[in-house]
Amino acid sequence: MSGPNTEYDPVEVTPLQAAEVEAMRDAAIAAIGAAKDLEELKQVRLEHAGDRSPLALANREIGALPPQARKEAGARVGQARGAVNKALAERTTVLEAEHEERMLVEETVDVTLPTDRRAPGTRHPITTLSERIADVFVAMGWEVAEGPQVEAEWLNFDALNLGADHPARTMQDTFWLQPADAALVLRTHTSPVQARTMLTRQPPIYVVCPGRVYRTDEIDATHSPVFHQVEGLVIDKGITMAHLKGALDHFAAAMFGEGISTRFRPSYFPFTEPSAEVDLVCFVCRNGEVGDPAECRTCRGEGWIEWGGCGVVNPKVLVACGVDPEVYTGFAFGMGIDRTLMFRHNVEDLRDVFEGDVRFAAPFGVEI
């Protein structure tokens, strides 16, 4: 910046004339308005608002003016520069918005493109259904009991009132282990877990035992040599069949919906007395409440679905398992998990459950 000019000649400083300053301002604003993008605007900023722009140069000349003229000229140039900066800021905002908008348009993708880089994994529905069943009982304070699958004959049969010569033994076609006198079997039901529980815990006992069991059935659409059961066992003082019914009704409602209840039919199991078979109101047609059972594929016109067996624990079993039948009574029930899966989720062929085709499990995900 120049020092104060003592040899002052007003004619020499025409740029500071009002008309000149206005012209510079107008030229700058016009150029700003004409800038088509941020790049052009950058150039305009250099030309009209930079250090070497006419207005900047004019500003420098103010010092050369006589003191009485400086104030007026300073105000004039300052206003002009303010107007230019304002215009620049406004134009920048507009152009930036335009730029962004254009960029977003250009970056548009096809969101319908597939995203299946890797197929999701699944858990087996038998596993997740077993867990869901267990959860129903755990929520009531029961616990989940487990046991081995190769089991002592005594636990699988004798302790459950199925002595060696019981005709019902032949109903459970058993895999026996070698040697012939090993007295070991692949458990034919999850009931030995109940016996183990009674033998290793003190009542009150409230347990549920889901697990894998074995029978010498050839595989077909409804049979498999390996399948799954869930059994429940309660041993406590004052337990009755009514408690059994209550537990099963609750179980049915939890698995199949509010209002789905059970019914009992007399049956026979060596380990329970009295014994019953359990049917479930068909959860699809609700035995005529919602649909016509005659047209129902789930219950095949019955209105009811056979679900499992149950009963009051036979005192003979309590004695063999060290529970005093004079003090305690109990109930037990058992259902097929595979069967439950089949009718709850429309599985048509049991072989699908065991063949491990990755397409089978896909709809079941990791919860059921």
Add this chain to the structure above:
Amino acid sequence: MKAPVSWIKEYVALPDDLSVDALAARLTALGLKLEALHTPADAITGPLVVGRVLTIEKEPQKNGKVINWCTVDVADANGTGEPQGIICGAHNFVEGDLVVVSLPGAVLAGGFAISERKTYGHLSAGMICSRAELGLPADGDGIIVLPADSAKPGDEAMPLLGMDDAVIEFEINPDRAYALSLRGVAREAALGFDVPFADPAEFELPAANDAGHQVVVEDEAGCPVFVARTVTGFDPARPTPEWMKLRLEQCGMRSISLGVDISNYVMLELGQPNHCYDAAKVAGPIRVRRATAGEKLTTLDDVVRKLEPADLVIADDNGAIGIAGVMGGASTEVSDSTTEIVVEAAHFDPVTVFRSQKRHKLGSEASKRFERGVDPELPQAAADRVVQLLVELGGATAGEGVTVVGQAPERRVVTAPVDLPARITGMPIPAETTVAHLRAIGADVTVEGDELTAVVPSWRPDISQPFDLVEEVARIVGYEDVPSVLPTAPAGRGLTEVQRLRRRVGRVIAGAGFNEVISYPFTSEADYDALALPADDARRRSLRMENPLNAEQPLLATTLLPGVLHTLARNVGRGNADAAIFETALVFQPTGDEKAPILGTDRRPTDEEWAAIEKAVPAQPQHLALALTGAREDDGWWGQGRAAGWSDAIAAVRDLAGALGVTLDVEAAAVAPWHPGRCAAVSVDGVLLGHAGELHPKVCKAFGLPARSAAAEIDLDALLEHATSPQAPRFSSYPVAKEDVALVVDASVPAAAVEAALREGAGELLESIRLFDVFTGEQVGEGKKSLAFALRFRAADRTLAEGESGAARDAAVARAAEVTGAVQR
């Protein structure tokens, strides 16, 4: 058990308006479960009438066949009364015979509609029917010829054929052997509808005497009661009457000959199996004894049976003539020349019969009843009933002799608190109801104070304890009245830690893209060979099944890999080329000393007995196996995918361990069935958990898997034992300093060793270390590799000073050089 409704009604006055469905439903509610209802008439629409054949003209055809052009009198059944002209291809009838005619408009079994039609040059108006055409069990090719004078032309034919009589087929539970008879079913029907029951076994019996066929029972335990009766003058040529044939057939038995049919009929009627011997062929007294070693018997089915000393036999002077309660012998069988008969009705020990039947694989109608328990008071009545029928239908004369050896055991007495049914069922059952229902099943009941005493009927061997009485009362009151009361358990502890962790395992592995499968644990030496397990590999020591379903898979798996690899191959075979699967299941490890005790059941096992059981049960740890093949990530618009390989199997195990808070040690191993250069042993705290990596090319081939398929198997129980609960980390919010190093080492040096050395040398400022590149090639040198690591340094309490991270890096590199010979590039 099949029970014709007409037969049931013979002993019970059921309400007239009672439908068959309602009867079946009530019996089902009582415990005789409806299996099926058979009413042949339901499958047919009339008119189906009796006709008399008036004329038959035999007309040979060009194809050599002869057809009959008949006129048949059906009275007014055809609306005109004129004889009906019908073509018939059968030849087992003559003019004058009574036949069954379906007239136009009828629809026969299988929806076969009858109409007038032109055939063989005649207008045939109807059909003369065979049994098969009516949906009845057939006994030959011909048409039905009704007994002369059994009906007249125009009569409805269905009732004559028993086709309108419903047959209820029940599934009888093993405890209700009495219901394997009409006597038993009718008794249930009577108590179900509270109507009187006329017991067909209750009639005047002749007194026992010594005039009959001599019987010596040498084994009273095996045969508590033996009754023998005789008849003479039996006419073997007499046919079985139609009504009896029909009933046998309705009950699912074939008519054989009058003698045999009577025997079967009485078994169905009363539930007492019995046997007729040709008296002329029985030499000397009948003996009931155990078989001698090496004794043989040709049974009625013409099979020579080698008897065991445990078999109870009926014998004469020449040896065994029957296996007690199972099957008679061929040598004394009644034949078409038999005129003198010895009738046997005995009570045999259920266990003895059960074992003989099983031993000889010879289940019969008789053994089915005996092994479940027959009424021991029945033999005399049953034998008498057989004699009655032989006399009545076979023209025989009853012998005077009534041989009765032994006697039925005393009826069992069961006492129980009178309120027990109410207490056990939760139903409000008053004492009077309990007493009434127990009387209805045939018990003699007395009540003194709170105590009830029931003399159990002889036909109910299943009732032996108070709870058995409870069931009887409950089923008659009706199970539908059991109230629903939710039991309240004490507060539970939820899932155990291991149960919770197992769920986590499933979610983590599934989250990594694996699909859970369930395989059968049945395997074979061939599978172990396919896995290339060495001869001394512990996994080859397997439990063997006595009776495998498939003789080629007799072993219980010690490893989940055969199942998982077969399943993977099945997926590939079905076009699921990119498959990743896993399984968690028990494996079975023999102890070599498999011998479990059979304990008593009258008390809890002693501690020693329980320990012996526990010891005999093989170890069955839970394993996890996984396998994958094809693409781990697919090709797509995003670019190239990635093939599944050895590292994916290891990664899955590592990720699982991470999710369980377990730090795994991974080191190279060479174990079957893996590729010896691509197999990792994974362990924790020095405990080997299992292996992971790429499968050996031979193994891929043996299982039909694509090359480079990968797999892992670990002992899940062992892994879960090391699971830790997560601890919150402490982390610094001061700036991080990043340092990269590239180190050249011998190709054989494991990256993990280099990383461990770097970690050790870097000191406590090291926050993390990550291998981000592995490089081999000319620049690195033959037999060398370059490993590039990214190191992050940070102090807990300050910003690192200039040069601090560099110094730590240099220390790390120096340690790596010292331990692994690494040279910084």
